[in-house]
Amino acid sequence: MTLGIVVFPGSNCDRDVQWAAEGCLGIPTRFLWHEERDLSGLQAVVIPGGFSYGDYLRCGAIARFAPVLQEVAAFAQRGGPVLGICNGFQVLTEMGLLPGALTRNAHLHFICESADLEVTPGTCQWLRHYQSGEVISFPIAHGEGRYQVEPDQLQELEDNGQVVLRYQRNPNGSLGGVAGVSNTNGNVLGLMPHPERACDPATGGSDGRRLLATLLG
Amino acid sequence: MRIHTVITAARAENGGWQDLTTVWLDPVPLFRARVQVSLRPSVLDPAGEATRAAAARLGVDGISRLRIGKAIEVELEAVDAATARAQLELLSDRLLANPVIENWQLDLVPDTSAGA
Numbered sequence A: 001m002t003l004g005i006v007v008f009p010g011s012n013c014d015r016d017v018q019w020a021a022e023g024c025l026g027i028p029t030r031f032l033w034h035e036e037r038d039l040s041g042l043q044a045v046v047i048p049g050g051f052s053y054g055d056y057l058r059c060g061a062i063a064r065f066a067p068v069l070q071e072v073a074a075f076a077q078r079g080g081p082v083l084g085i086c087n088g089f090q091v092l093t094e095m096g097l098l099p100g101a102l103t104r105n106a107h108l109h110f111i112c113e114s115a116d117l118e119v120t121p122g123t124c125q126w127l128r129h130y131q132s133g134e135v136i137s138f139p140i141a142h143g144e145g146r147y148q149v150e151p152d153q154l155q156e157l158e159d160n161g162q163v164v165l166r167y168q169r170n171p172n173g174s175l176g177g178v179a180g181v182s183n184t185n186g187n188v189l190g191l192m193p194h195p196e197r198a199c200d201p202a203t204g205g206s207d208g209r210r211l212l213a214t215l216l217g
Numbered sequence B: 001m002r003i004h005t006v007i008t009a010a011r012a013e014n015g016g017w018q019d020l021t022t023v024w025l026d027p028v029p030l031f032r033a034r035v036q037v038s039l040r041p042s043v044l045d046p047a048g049e050a051t052r053a054a055a056a057r058l059g060v061d062g063i064s065r066l067r068i069g070k071a072i073e074v075e076l077e078a079v080d081a082a083t084a085r086a087q088l089e090l091l092s093d094r095l096l097a098n099p100v101i102e103n104w105q106l107d108l109v110p111d112t113s114a115g116a
Helices: A014-025 A067-077 A087-095 A151-160 A209-216 B046-058 B081-096
Strands: A003-007 A029-033 A044-047 A082-085 A101-103 A111-119 A135-142 A146-148 A163-167 A178-182 A188-191 B002-011 B017-026 B030-039 B070-077 B102-110
Touching: A003 A014, A003 A067, A014 A029, A014 A209, A044 A067, A044 A087, A067 A082, A067 A087, A082 A087, A087 A101, A087 A188, A111 A178, A146 A178, A151 A163, A151 A178, B030 B081, B070 B081, B081 B102
Parallel strands: A003 A029, A003 A044, A044 A082, A082 A188
Antiparallel strands: A101 A146, A111 A135, A111 A163, A163 A178, A178 A188, B002 B017, B030 B070, B030 B102
16 A cells, blocks of 8 residues: 655645655655656555645646646546545646635635534545544645535535535635535545644644545555 | 748659749747636635725725736737637636636737738
8 A cells, every 4th residue: 555645846735644644654655746657556646735836827727737647637537546635625626526616715814723524424435434424623724725616516516425524614615614525436535624634633633544544444 | 930841843844853842931920819817706706805895995985896807918829810719718718717716708919010
């Protein structure tokens, strides 16, 4: 089991993910520079938080064209587990692997705090160690995390069980209080909160451990 | 400006081969475009709202609507206007704007100095 961690110019949570996976849970990791195309030997891929390519134009808009992401898209199409955290979630929506878009927080503030989230895992394999209806706490740290989608499409996501993480107290104006969505196959998860910052009680709780622990079987 | 050379041969009247060498200058027109990207009307624009509030503090009253978008200026070489437009539409729809949250409008102006 080796976890690939994509690194763009401007990524800043890549080492946090490595620390959480390897340091806290003993999961081997390999960094994937944005120009790489070799995903051989990887069982899962994380697109971490940060400001990929400076987030010029829109968050995740430039990253979408990175060579490594063409391989990640193919990996996801084959059913490979892909996790996008914060900027990684924005990238996954720009790639079209997940529906919707992330826009400027309703009150314009950059929010850095803990957020309580209700989990409804459905078929999302990344969340299979959580109970449906369970409330967990992950740190959030973003300025553009307001989930936006057309109302009829939001209803479709709700009906499909793709809204897998929802804020208990909506911090940013996200439609439907959406904090994280899954694809219909359940192998791709995008979320604004940071599970990798919740893998050690010393740095924000340990509710995130079970998410990464899905990689251990 | 691109220079094209086409060398052909044709059967001459005396039965031999006659070289026909054609060289011409083919100016590729330059097109200037402005792509206006704006948030879809259904999408909240908190930055626009904050700016509207500041306008009131400046003493500019009566602003009922203020939305912030972006304008992207592009210069593009293309063989003709239809090709330029197709390229710019692809660019606008797939990169400059995210259709989930944004609309775009393309204004295309052929460069008047093209070919000069």
